[in-house]
Amino acid sequence: xxxxxxxxxxxxxxxxxxxxxxxxxxxxxxxxxxxxxxxxxxxxxxxxxxxxxxxxxxxxxxxxxxxxxxxxxxxxxxxxxxxxxxxxxxxxxxxxxxxxxxxxxxxxxxxxxxxxxxxxxxxxxxxxxxxx
Amino acid sequence: xxxxxxxxxxxxxxxxxxxxxxxxxxxxxxxxxxxxxxxxxxxxxxxxxxxxxxxxxxxxxxxxxxxxxxxxxxxxxxxxxxxxxxxxxxxxxxxxxxxxxxxxxxxxxxxxxxxxxxxxxxxxxxxxxxxxxxxxxxxxxxxxxxxxxxxxxxxxxxxxxxxxxxxxxxxxxxxxxxxxxxxxxxxxxxxxxxxxxxxxxxxxxxxxxxxxxxxxxxxxxxxxxxxxxxx
Numbered sequence: 001x002x003x004x005x006x007x008x009x010x011x012x013x014x015x016x017x018x019x020x021x022x023x024x025x026x027x028x029x030x031x032x033x034x035x036x037x038x039x040x041x042x043x044x045x046x047x048x049x050x051x052x053x054x055x056x057x058x059x060x061x062x063x064x065x066x067x068x069x070x071x072x073x074x075x076x077x078x079x080x081x082x083x084x085x086x087x088x089x090x091x092x093x094x095x096x097x098x099x100x101x102x103x104x105x106x107x108x109x110x111x112x113x114x115x116x117x118x119x120x121x122x123x124x125x126x127x128x129x130x131x132x
Numbered sequence: 133x134x135x136x137x138x139x140x141x142x143x144x145x146x147x148x149x150x151x152x153x154x155x156x157x158x159x160x161x162x163x164x165x166x167x168x169x170x171x172x173x174x175x176x177x178x179x180x181x182x183x184x185x186x187x188x189x190x191x192x193x194x195x196x197x198x199x200x201x202x203x204x205x206x207x208x209x210x211x212x213x214x215x216x217x218x219x220x221x222x223x224x225x226x227x228x229x230x231x232x233x234x235x236x237x238x239x240x241x242x243x244x245x246x247x248x249x250x251x252x253x254x255x256x257x258x259x260x261x262x263x264x265x266x267x268x269x270x271x272x273x274x275x276x277x278x279x280x281x282x283x284x285x286x287x288x289x290x291x292x293x294x295x296x297x298x299x300x301x302x303x304x305x306x307x308x309x310x311x312x313x314x315x316x317x318x319x320x321x322x323x324x325x326x327x328x329x330x331x332x333x334x335x336x337x338x339x340x341x342x343x344x345x346x347x348x349x350x351x352x353x354x355x356x357x358x359x360x361x362x363x
Binding site: 002003005006008012013017020022027070071 | 300301357
């Protein structure tokens with residue numbers, strides 16, 4: 001009985017966690033990227049999963065905005081979960097391959113939007129320091 | 133659990149619980165989600181109470197154990213009621229408030245009876261055993277109910293972003309706890325559970341504080357985009 005509850009709970013956990021991460025990513029998808037972030041990241045319109053690690057490295061170069069720290073961690077965890085699904089489940093179910101790739105791309109786009117915000121945040125901080 | 137890491141997680145959890153209430157008050161969402169906020173406030177007060185019992189009577193004292201298990205059962209019932217108020221938000225326009233409340237009371241009574249039946253058959257027929265059993269069963273019932281509510285949100289095309297995130301984070305919380313309890317039953321000597329449970333306990337207030345602080349109550353999204361299986 002405990003094993004059945006465990007499996008059902010893990011299945012529900014995965015499904016709800018994926019939906020929760022999507023609800024975090026959803027508002028970013030509509031936001032256009034600034035020209036400089038497009039130049040730096042090489043993302044023109046749609047991002048691919050391969051861009052994620054590079055964009056995260058760029059994110060770490062900018063001063064952190066405290067309000068989105070948990071957000072980026074959750075999406076990082078979601079990205080690793082997608083990688084895991086791609087390496088395991090996608091080999092058995094081919095449809096999962098294209099789905100995980102699309103999701104990974106959205107994670108990368110989310111990170112690029114966060115990079116955009118951090119650059120604007122750094123610029124504001126610099127402007128404030130110059131004023132002082 | 134206590135030890136330096138245990139105390140740190142505990143303190144963080146309590147801080148996050150009270151920050152949910154503060155965020156909701158500052159953003160004007162306290163009354164809108166009254167039951168959710170009262171749950172967090174109550175949870176914070178119980179954390180303080182548990183710390184008081186722990187520091188006065190010690191970790192292995194029966195006073196602390198009784199307080200811990202009884203308060204946990206009360207807290208779980210409170211969370212169950214908070215979940216029911218989320219149902220009332222989603223079904224607001226359908227005028228089925230009375231039926232939802234009646235079904236919730238019947239389900240709670242049924243779960244309590246089932247838990248009593250399980251404890252009655254076991255060798256240790258203690259009241260504490262009943263409350264532990266009730267908590268575990270309510271977590272699973274909560275998981276099922278949240279899953280059904282998520283299905284209703286998709287079906288009814290509920291688009292309030294804040295409400296959607298509150299429901300999803302509650303679902304993640306319930307399923308994580310139900311999985312942990314089941315794992316604990318399968319592997320009774322798995323010591324790490326003592327740390328996993330409080331860490332999960334921090335995630336719900338974190339997600340709710342975020343939802344209250346960052347999301348406008350009027351913000352909307354298309355729920356069908358969030359479904360794992362495309363609709």
